[in-house]
Amino acid sequence: MEQKTYGGIELGGTKTICAVADANGVILSQTTIPTTSVDETFGAVFEFFEQGLPIISLGVGSFGPVQLNPDSSEYGYIYNSPKPGWSKVNVKGLLEDRLKLNVAIDTDVNCAALGEQFYGVAKNANNFIYLTLGTGIGGSLVSNAKLVHGILNLEMGHMRIPHEQFMTTFEGACIFHKDCLEGIASGYAMAQRYGKNAEEIVDDEAWDIEAGYIASALNNLMMITGPELIVVGGGLTDHAGLMAAIRTKVQQNVNNYMNFPDLENYIVQSSSKLNGVLGAIKLTSLTN
Amino acid sequence: MEQKTYGGIELGGTKTICAVADANGVILSQTTIPTTSVDETFGAVFEFFEQGLPIISLGVGSFGPVQLNPDSSEYGYIYNSPKPGWSKVNVKGLLEDRLKLNVAIDTDVNCAALGEQFYGVAKNANNFIYLTLGTGIGGSLVSNAKLVHGILNLEMGHMRIPHEQFMTTFEGACIFHKDCLEGIASGYAMAQRYGKNAEEIVDDEAWDIEAGYIASALNNLMMITGPELIVVGGGLTDHAGLMAAIRTKVQQNVNNYMNFPDLENYIVQSSSKLNGVLGAIKLTSLTN
Numbered sequence: 039m040e041q042k043t044y045g046g047i048e049l050g051g052t053k054t055i056c057a058v059a060d061a062n063g064v065i066l067s068q069t070t071i072p073t074t075s076v077d078e079t080f081g082a083v084f085e086f087f088e089q090g091l092p093i094i095s096l097g098v099g100s101f102g103p104v105q106l107n108p109d110s111s112e113y114g115y116i117y118n119s120p121k122p123g124w125s126k127v128n129v130k131g132l133l134e135d136r137l138k139l140n141v142a143i144d145t146d147v148n149c150a151a152l153g154e155q156f157y158g159v160a161k162n163a164n165n166f167i168y169l170t171l172g173t174g175i176g177g178s179l180v181s182n183a184k185l186v187h188g189i190l191n192l193e194m195g196h197m198r199i200p201h202e203q204f205m206t207t208f209e210g211a212c213i214f215h216k217d218c219l220e221g222i223a224s225g226y227a228m229a230q231r232y233g234k235n236a237e238e239i240v241d242d243e244a245w246d247i248e249a250g251y252i253a254s255a256l257n258n259l260m261m262i263t264g265p266e267l268i269v270v271g272g273g274l275t276d277h278a279g280l281m282a283a284i285r286t287k288v289q290q291n292v293n294n295y296m297n298f299p300d301l302e303n304y305i306v307q308s309s310s311k312l313n314g315v316l317g318a319i320k321l322t323s324l325t326n
Numbered sequence: 327m328e329q330k331t332y333g334g335i336e337l338g339g340t341k342t343i344c345a346v347a348d349a350n351g352v353i354l355s356q357t358t359i360p361t362t363s364v365d366e367t368f369g370a371v372f373e374f375f376e377q378g379l380p381i382i383s384l385g386v387g388s389f390g391p392v393q394l395n396p397d398s399s400e401y402g403y404i405y406n407s408p409k410p411g412w413s414k415v416n417v418k419g420l421l422e423d424r425l426k427l428n429v430a431i432d433t434d435v436n437c438a439a440l441g442e443q444f445y446g447v448a449k450n451a452n453n454f455i456y457l458t459l460g461t462g463i464g465g466s467l468v469s470n471a472k473l474v475h476g477i478l479n480l481e482m483g484h485m486r487i488p489h490e491q492f493m494t495t496f497e498g499a500c501i502f503h504k505d506c507l508e509g510i511a512s513g514y515a516m517a518q519r520y521g522k523n524a525e526e527i528v529d530d531e532a533w534d535i536e537a538g539y540i541a542s543a544l545n546n547l548m549m550i551t552g553p554e555l556i557v558v559g560g561g562l563t564d565h566a567g568l569m570a571a572i573r574t575k576v577q578q579n580v581n582n583y584m585n586f587p588d589l590e591n592y593i594v595q596s597s598s599k600l601n602g603v604l605g606a607i608k609l610t611s612l613t614n
Contacts, residue, residue, distance in 0.1 A: 165476065179551060181469040188453065188552010189587075197546040198579075200505075202490040214581050217488075258485040262550050263467060264476010291486075293502050299477075 045093035046319035047083060048146055049100040049129065051121055051173055054079055055315045056086045058093055061323050063157045063316050067091055076127055084136055097142045097322030099149025099314050100129050103191055106144065114143045120213070142322040148185050151178035152320045153313030154269045159306045163267045167259050169194065171252065172272035175220040179263055195220035199254035204247045223251035225274055236274055249280060253287030256305060260292070271308030281307050333381035334607035335371060336434055337388040337417065339409055339461055342367055343603045344374045346381055349611050351445045351604050355379055364415055372424055385430045385610030387437025387602055388417050391479055394432065402431045408501070430610040435480075436473050439466035440608045441601030442557045447594045451555045455547050457482065459540065460560035463508040467551055483508035487542035492535045511539035513562055524562055537568060541575030544593060548580070559596030569595050
């Protein structure tokens with residue numbers, strides 16, 4: 039019996055991962071390309087899938103905001119992206135027209151959550167949060183083992199938390215809300231505030247403030263959705279000590295109001311940067 | 327064919343509502359009693375059900391925190407209540423032992439959400455939030471038409487929001503977190519801050535601050551769970567103009583980041599103070 043193989047794309051704001059895997063999530067081939075212009079990026083994506091292993095369908099996790107309402111005439115489009123040239127791009131349509139196969143689409147964050155649920159640290163978790171800390175901040179909610187799709191995409195990065203004592207002269211970097219979570223705690227916000235990219239920031243106080251913001255956000259996610267697990271992914275989690283500092287501050291925030299299980303196993307770092315593309319593959323193999 | 331009738335109790339921190347209804351939620355008899363000592367309160371509850379219409383089962387929505395894990399030896403207990411004498415009270419057991427019937431139990435807030443879902447303003451909503459603004463603040467999340475039960479009860483009242491600009495000398499009234507949402511915006515917090523009960527507060531600025539806190543909380547609930555509807559209940563919503571002020575401030579908070587439907591039909595006041603006890607009845611008629 040021939041093995042069925044599926045394609046997946048994690049279309050990120052900075053880089054794009056393409057992969058082919060079997061129905062068990064075993065990756066057979068993969069490539070990572072920079073996300074530049076629409077033409078150049080899709081050119082490289084087409085090349086990977088046209089010259090590579092045959093696939094029977096394709097799943098995409100896309101940066102956004104993505105229109106996910108199947109009844110919309112813009113279903114599968116990126117709309118209003120702050121990334122130049124990417125607003126109103128028909129991601130699903132471009133791929134289907136060229137590759138002649140079914141394309142399933144969801145947000146990059148939701149695909150990462152799916153990847154964690156089926157192949158990562160959230161295996162067996164029916165109710166969990168996936169939060170990504172990267173250039174932006176986004177989150178997914180899985181309830182009763184299913185992704186929650188809100189009336190629009192969930193926008194956890196735009197929640198508001200207390201912060202004034204740490205703001206000094208930095209007003210926040212969100213173009214819509216200034217000092218929402220993403221406006222003060224994303225990689226982009228850190229770069230605006232400290233004048234260098236997050237991975238170059240070595241100041242302990244900066245990371246202590248960062249851990250405090252994220253802990254406040256996790257506190258809200260815990261109180262509002264009562265997850266059995268919180269998975270944190272994204273580039274900022276590469277900073278040594280950030281996860282541990284977040285856990286310490288969550289413990290302080292909760293202040294014994296709830297008796298949580300061991301926080302080490304409750305607030306957990308994503309196990310692999312490939313879980314996003316694996317989730318995109320899962321998205322399509324679930325339906326094909 | 328004889329009609330099946332069910333009993334429901336909304337056991338609140340201040341008052342308790344008992345009712346008997348048919349499977350369609352038509353209330354056949356009801357009473358409201360003050361929640362005083364355990365003995366006195368349950369005495370009145372027993373009297374209502376023993377001397378009233380026959381019921382085949384009973385549902386309870388209880389103030390809490392309530393232990394809802396069926397595997398716990400304290401399933402159906404109130405634990406750690408700040409209400410004197412009510413910690414470690416076996417609500418489910420007391421009722422079952424005396425009334426000799428099955429008792430289903432959930433939190434008062436979850437029962438109110440059920441009531442809204444089946445008989446109130448959330449009919450036909452599959453994904454919604456119910457938030458109650460009373461002596462305390464609590465909330466429920468319904469996803470894919472089902473109540474979300476977290477690893478512990480959801481504790482939306484203990485989320486944190488920005489607030490410093492309005493705090494002045496009031497530090498917040500939550501015994502665990504001082505200035506979480508409940509610590510600054512509950513009826514109890516207002517009483518602590520202004521020295522009188524909420525219903526006696528006429529100062530416009532106080533209510534403007536209150537609307538701002540609640541709007542911040544709703545903003546977070548919207549961003550985190552993407553509900554198709556938000557229902558707000560509880561005594562504070564009786565204050566004229568509060569709901570409208572909340573909507574105006576939510577619109578300002580969101581700042582066009584999302585295109586919401588008409589807020590008048592999106593952030594909606596609970597239709598009836600009886601939805602809590604109707605939800606408790608629904609809880610039992612769903613399973614009996």
